[in-house]
Amino acid sequence: DAGVTQSPTHLIKTRGQQVTLRCSPISxxxxxxxxxxxxxxxxxxxxxxxxxxxxxRGNFPDRFSARQFPNYxxxxxxxxxxxxxxxxxxxxxxxxxxxxGNTIYFGEGSWLTVV
Amino acid sequence: xxxxxxxxQFLSIQEGENLTVYCNxxxxxxxxxxxxxxxxxxxxxxxxxxxxxxxxxxxxxxFQFGDARKDSSLHITAAQPGDTGLYLCAGADDYKLxxxxxxxxxxxx
Numbered sequence: 001d002a003g004v005t006q007s008p009t010h011l012i013k014t015r016g017q018q019v020t021l022r023c024s025p026i027s028x029x030x031x032x033x034x035x036x037x038x039x040x041x042x043x044x045x046x047x048x049x050x051x052x053x054x055x056x057r058g059n060f061p062d063r064f065s066a067r068q069f070p071n072y073x074x075x076x077x078x079x080x081x082x083x084x085x086x087x088x089x090x091x092x093x094x095x096x097x098x099x100x101g102n103t104i105y106f107g108e109g110s111w112l113t114v115v
Numbered sequence: 116x117x118x119x120x121x122x123x124q125f126l127s128i129q130e131g132e133n134l135t136v137y138c139n140x141x142x143x144x145x146x147x148x149x150x151x152x153x154x155x156x157x158x159x160x161x162x163x164x165x166x167x168x169x170x171x172x173x174x175x176x177x178f179q180f181g182d183a184r185k186d187s188s189l190h191i192t193a194a195q196p197g198d199t200g201l202y203l204c205a206g207a208d209d210y211k212l213x214x215x216x217x218x219x220x221x222x223x224x
Contacts, residue, residue, distance in 0.1 A: 002155050035214075038219065041216050042119075042205070042214030044214070064154050100144075100145035100146045100207040104160065105160075108155065
């Protein structure tokens with residue numbers, strides 16, 4: 001069975017540009033979460049979507065937005081890119097929305113470099 | 116700001132040696148999870164601990180959860196090069212995980 005798939009795997013953007021990252025969860029999983037992992041740090045929570053509804057948002061500016069589609073795939077959008085947005089963006093899927101009672105599966109991530 | 120503090124930040128040992136990494140939280144979470152992340156990959160769940168005082172074993176890995184449910188440790192016996200990676204602890208609440216900064220473990224052959 002396919003795991004969590006993310007695209008693109010690597011990309012380079014210029015300051016001020018916009019980026020869209022994509023994620024397909026494991027088949028049957030209805031929850032998708034996004035995390036940002038800056039080099040040398042642990043992942044930081046950005047968003048969680050469950051059944052196409054936003055259930056939680058981390059401490060990120062409004063330049064970050066996301067959505068979940070009817071097939072449970074998801075997109076993360078970042079506008080007006082800053083150098084500090086350079087990071088590994090991880091998508092995670094789980095069967096339901098809870099983080100405590102579920103096994104959460106992470107994708108391999110999308111490496112974003114802002115120059 | 117990381118709610119979970121992990122130590123040490125880096126650990127380099129010889130194959131066959133034992134190692135312990137620590138995770139201390141300023142908050143009590145619903146559960147605490149340990150992950151291993153290898154270069155170019157996402158974190159992979161190793162174990163979830165829920166009950167204070169809990170001890171779980173996974174082959175050569177032993178996980179302990181403190182009585183107050185704020186501190187945890189991961190002990191690896193007879194480490195192998197395949198144990199090399201970034202070890203992350205995470206507190207789980209409702210819909211999100213709060214991660215520590217991780218311990219980078221290198222096991223030299």
